[in-house]
Amino acid sequence: MKKGILLVNLGSPDSPNPKDVKTYLDEFLMDPRVIDVPFWLRSFIVRGIVLNTRPKASAAAYQKIWWEEGSPLIVISERLQEKVQQQVEMPVGLAMRYGSMTIKKGLQDLVDKGVEEVLLIPLYPQFAMATTETILVLAKDIRKTDFPNLKITDLPAFYNNPDYIEVLSNSISRHLKGKNIDHLLFSYHGVPERHIKKSDITKSHCKIDGSCCVTASKAHQFCYRHQCFEVTRLVAEKLQLEEGKYSTSFQSRLGFDPWLQPYTDRTIERLGTQSVKNMAVVTPAFVSDCLETLEEIAMEGEEIFHEVGGENFTTIPCLNDDQEWVDLLAKWINTWVTTETVTV
Structure with a gap:
C-alpha cells in the first residue's frame, strides 16, 4: 500500500479581518469537544454572546502578530511540512482542524497522489479532548463518508518521548x-x-x-x-x-x-x-x-x-521548523514506514 503523511495543526482565520475571525471562531467554539455542553447551550453561548462581542477584539490581536506571508501558525506549519518532505520519500500533506485548510482537503490531496494508507500526526505533544481527540474523531468520520478504502493510523501523544x-x-x-x-x-x-x-x-x-x-x-x-x-x-x-x-x-x-x-x-x-x-x-x-x-x-x-x-x-519560541524537531518527525515517520509501528 502506498503510504502518506498528514500533519494536522489547529488552524487560523484566513485573515485578521473581523469577518474571517468570526467565521473561524464559530467553527472552533461550536466544536462539541471544545465547548462540551449541549448544542442549544453551546449555540447560545457562542452565537448568542461570544460571536457578538469577541471577533473584533480577536481580530485586533491577530493583526498584532500577522505576518506579511499570512498567519504565523500556517506559515510555520508549511515550513515544517516542506522540511519534513525533504527527509522522507512518501507524500507529506498539511491540514488544519479549523479553517479553510481542512482535513478532508488534506486527505484528498494524498489520495489523489495514490496514497492508500495515511499516518495522521496531530501536532500536539499532549492528548486533550479539544486538540488531539477532535482531530482523530473528525478524521474517522471523514474516512467513513468520503474515503472508505483509506487506512488511517495516528501518532500517539509524544509528551514523554x-x-x-x-x-x-x-x-x-x-x-x-x-x-x-x-x-x-x-x-x-x-x-x-x-x-x-x-x-x-x-x-x-x-x-x-x-x-x-x-x-x-x-x-x-x-x-x-x-x-x-x-x-x-x-x-x-x-x-x-x-x-x-x-x-x-x-x-x-x-x-x-x-x-x-x-x-x-x-x-x-x-x-x-x-x-x-x-x-x-x-x-x-x-x-x-x-x-x-x-x-x-x-x-x-x-x-x-x-x-x-x-x-x-x-x-522562548516553539519548536516551529527547528531542524532537530524536523529530524525527529522524519525519524518517527520512517520508523512507521519500515516497521508499521507508531509507538513513540
Missing part, C-alpha cells in the same frame, strides 16, 4: 544561552477541569487534587494535566533546573467554569511581585508559534511582568 524531551530541552537551552534567568515558567494551554475528568478512562482516578497526576494510572494515557506536568518534570530534570526556579501554569481560559490552575497571567504577576526580575516563558503545548504564544504571552505576558516591576522577559 525521550527524543522529544531532548529536542525541547535543547531548544530551551539555546534560547536561554547567555541569559541570567531567575525563573522559567512552563505555560500550557488551559482546558476546563471537566475535560480532565471526562478523559479519565478509569472513571475514578482524576481528582485534580495535586496527587493523582503523580500516582501511576492508566488514566495518564489521556490525562492532559498529567502530561503537561510530566513535560515540565522531564525537561527540568534534563536541564538540571533548581527546585523553585521553574513552575507550571495554564493560559487562555474562557468563561467562568473552573479551568486548570494556576493561571499563567496571575502566575506572571505573582512572580513579578516576588522580586523575580529576569523571567522566561516556554509554551510546550504548542509546536508552532501562534496567537496564544506571540500575543498572549510575548505581548500581554510581558506587559503584566513589567507592570509589577519585572525587568527582563524572555519568550
Whole structure:
C-alpha cells in the first residue's frame, strides 16, 4: 500500500479581518469537544454572546502578530511540512482542524497522489479532548463518508518521548544561552477541569487534587494535566533546573467554569511581585508559534511582568521548523514506514 503523511495543526482565520475571525471562531467554539455542553447551550453561548462581542477584539490581536506571508501558525506549519518532505520519500500533506485548510482537503490531496494508507500526526505533544481527540474523531468520520478504502493510523501523544524531551530541552537551552534567568515558567494551554475528568478512562482516578497526576494510572494515557506536568518534570530534570526556579501554569481560559490552575497571567504577576526580575516563558503545548504564544504571552505576558516591576522577559519560541524537531518527525515517520509501528 502506498503510504502518506498528514500533519494536522489547529488552524487560523484566513485573515485578521473581523469577518474571517468570526467565521473561524464559530467553527472552533461550536466544536462539541471544545465547548462540551449541549448544542442549544453551546449555540447560545457562542452565537448568542461570544460571536457578538469577541471577533473584533480577536481580530485586533491577530493583526498584532500577522505576518506579511499570512498567519504565523500556517506559515510555520508549511515550513515544517516542506522540511519534513525533504527527509522522507512518501507524500507529506498539511491540514488544519479549523479553517479553510481542512482535513478532508488534506486527505484528498494524498489520495489523489495514490496514497492508500495515511499516518495522521496531530501536532500536539499532549492528548486533550479539544486538540488531539477532535482531530482523530473528525478524521474517522471523514474516512467513513468520503474515503472508505483509506487506512488511517495516528501518532500517539509524544509528551514523554525521550527524543522529544531532548529536542525541547535543547531548544530551551539555546534560547536561554547567555541569559541570567531567575525563573522559567512552563505555560500550557488551559482546558476546563471537566475535560480532565471526562478523559479519565478509569472513571475514578482524576481528582485534580495535586496527587493523582503523580500516582501511576492508566488514566495518564489521556490525562492532559498529567502530561503537561510530566513535560515540565522531564525537561527540568534534563536541564538540571533548581527546585523553585521553574513552575507550571495554564493560559487562555474562557468563561467562568473552573479551568486548570494556576493561571499563567496571575502566575506572571505573582512572580513579578516576588522580586523575580529576569523571567522566561516556554509554551510546550504548542509546536508552532501562534496567537496564544506571540500575543498572549510575548505581548500581554510581558506587559503584566513589567507592570509589577519585572525587568527582563524572555519568550522562548516553539519548536516551529527547528531542524532537530524536523529530524525527529522524519525519524518517527520512517520508523512507521519500515516497521508499521507508531509507538513513540
